[in-house]
Amino acid sequence: MKSSPNSVTLRADTRSGKSRLCNVLPAASLLCLLFLILTLSSEYKEEKSSLWRVTNSLQNLNNKCKNQYRPYGSEALPQDIVSKTSNLEMRPLWNEKKKRSKSSVNLLEKKDANSTNLFAMAVGIKQKDLVSKMVKKFLSSGFVVMLFHYDGIVDEWKEFQWSDLVIHVSAINQTKWWFAKRFLHPDIVAEYSYIFLWDEDLGVENFHPKRYVSIVQKEGLEISQPALDYTKSEVHHQITARLRGSIAHRRTYKASNNGNGCDESSTAPPCTGWIEVMAPVFSRAAWRCVWHMIQNDLIHAWGLDMQLGYCAQGDRTKKVGVVDAEYIIHYGRPTLGGSDENEQSSSKSSGKDHRVDVRRESYKEMKVFKRKWERAVKDDKCWIDPYK
Ligand SMILES: *[C@@H]1O[C@H](CO)[C@@H](O)[C@H](O)[C@H]1NC(C)=O
Numbered sequence: 001m002k003s004s005p006n007s008v009t010l011r012a013d014t015r016s017g018k019s020r021l022c023n024v025l026p027a028a029s030l031l032c033l034l035f036l037i038l039t040l041s042s043e044y045k046e047e048k049s050s051l052w053r054v055t056n057s058l059q060n061l062n063n064k065c066k067n068q069y070r071p072y073g074s075e076a077l078p079q080d081i082v083s084k085t086s087n088l089e090m091r092p093l094w095n096e097k098k099k100r101s102k103s104s105v106n107l108l109e110k111k112d113a114n115s116t117n118l119f120a121m122a123v124g125i126k127q128k129d130l131v132s133k134m135v136k137k138f139l140s141s142g143f144v145v146m147l148f149h150y151d152g153i154v155d156e157w158k159e160f161q162w163s164d165l166v167i168h169v170s171a172i173n174q175t176k177w178w179f180a181k182r183f184l185h186p187d188i189v190a191e192y193s194y195i196f197l198w199d200e201d202l203g204v205e206n207f208h209p210k211r212y213v214s215i216v217q218k219e220g221l222e223i224s225q226p227a228l229d230y231t232k233s234e235v236h237h238q239i240t241a242r243l244r245g246s247i248a249h250r251r252t253y254k255a256s257n258n259g260n261g262c263d264e265s266s267t268a269p270p271c272t273g274w275i276e277v278m279a280p281v282f283s284r285a286a287w288r289c290v291w292h293m294i295q296n297d298l299i300h301a302w303g304l305d306m307q308l309g310y311c312a313q314g315d316r317t318k319k320v321g322v323v324d325a326e327y328i329i330h331y332g333r334p335t336l337g338g339s340d341e342n343e344q345s346s347s348k349s350s351g352k353d354h355r356v357d358v359r360r361e362s363y364k365e366m367k368v369f370k371r372k373w374e375r376a377v378k379d380d381k382c383w384i385d386p387y388k
């Protein structure tokens with residue numbers, strides 16, 4: 001549609017050539033004028049019709065484009081260049097067959113593009129033995145692994161062969177929720193079917209990541225956790241304890257002393273639609289919701305667990321559950337904010353144990369979150385509580 005600069009110059013040249021001819025032959029000037037007018041008008045007509053064509057197609061475009069969705073901020077770009085989401089895959093600097101040692105090749109299972117999952121964990125060097133066992137297991141199951149270092153120590157992990165295969169993020173004294181809010185934005189992790197956001201004090205001898213994923217897929221669990229081996233674990237809530245011979249469960253029946261027991265008719269957490277958050281697993285869709293629920297200023301995220309059911313992509317009594325067939329051990333070791341036994345017994349140690357402070361802060365946050373939620377419910381006239 002647009003004429004190139006060259007064709008414009010050419011046309012101007014022929015026109016000035018014609019005028020020169022008229023000057024040379026004054027006798028024929030009238031004829032020339034007529035000729036000139038005719039030429040110009042035909043050119044004008046041509047231009048008019050092409051202008052009409054341009055306008056017409058622009059209008060068509062306008063209609064088509066009005067309905068086209070462009071992500072905020074990308075409006076200035078042609079659509080196909082826009083990359084809306086990302087992932088955590090590390091890419092080679094140049095195109096050479098990767099020279100990985102044999103053992104690290106064994107750790108990395110060939111990834112199926114459709115079924116990549118993410119394993120993210122907040123870690124400190126003091127738990128390196130447990131952490132290493134978990135990382136190896138998840139890497140060899142084709143997971144992308146991301147470690148959040150809360151103690152500022154990153155280099156000491158280099159002794160492990162897998163260290164270069166995982167993503168390290170370091171920020172001192174931050175919780176896994178703080179890291180997740182900042183580094184696991186749903187658009188960044190959009191490629192992963194399931195997101196594991198785990199604590200570091202867990203034992204995975206009886207846990208197979210791939211089998212776990214196929215169970216939650218089959219059971220339709222959008223938010224889940226593996227059951228705890230109660231013979232070896234710190235179990236705080238009955239619902240998380242493993243049921244022998246079961247694949248998964250979604251409620252607990254234990255009657256409690258104060259009369260607020262759980263039975264078949266219970267419809268709310270912590271009797272049903274609820275998991276504990278030391279080893280949560282979220283589907284892609286559930287994570288997109290949960291990420292929005294995490295508050296930037298409430299890093300311990302206490303109270304969040306009670307509301308997770310709102311992100312269950314349906315009925316929380318069906319889509320939130322505990323997997324018994326694949327289970328873990330919860331060691332309940334002091335981690336963030338705690339100091340280890342050796343330090344405590346050493347009289348010269350200046351390392352103060354801040355676990356009490358962390359706990360106090362966590363309770364405070366729980367109250368704040370509850371207030372925030374209640375206010376949000378009151379203020380949002382368009383929101384309907386599906387569980388009321
Ligand atoms: C992967 O995804 C594509 C597109 O969604 C689909 O056509 C294909 O069947 C999937 N492959 C597997 C192995 O699930």
Ligand SMILES: *[C@@H]1O[C@H](CO)[C@@H](O)[C@H](O)[C@H]1NC(C)=O
Nearest residue numbers: 172173336337338351352354
């Ligand atoms: C991090 O927490 C520990 C206690 O676990 C404390 O001793 C240390 O001062 C904190 N560091 C910073 C930079 O806040």
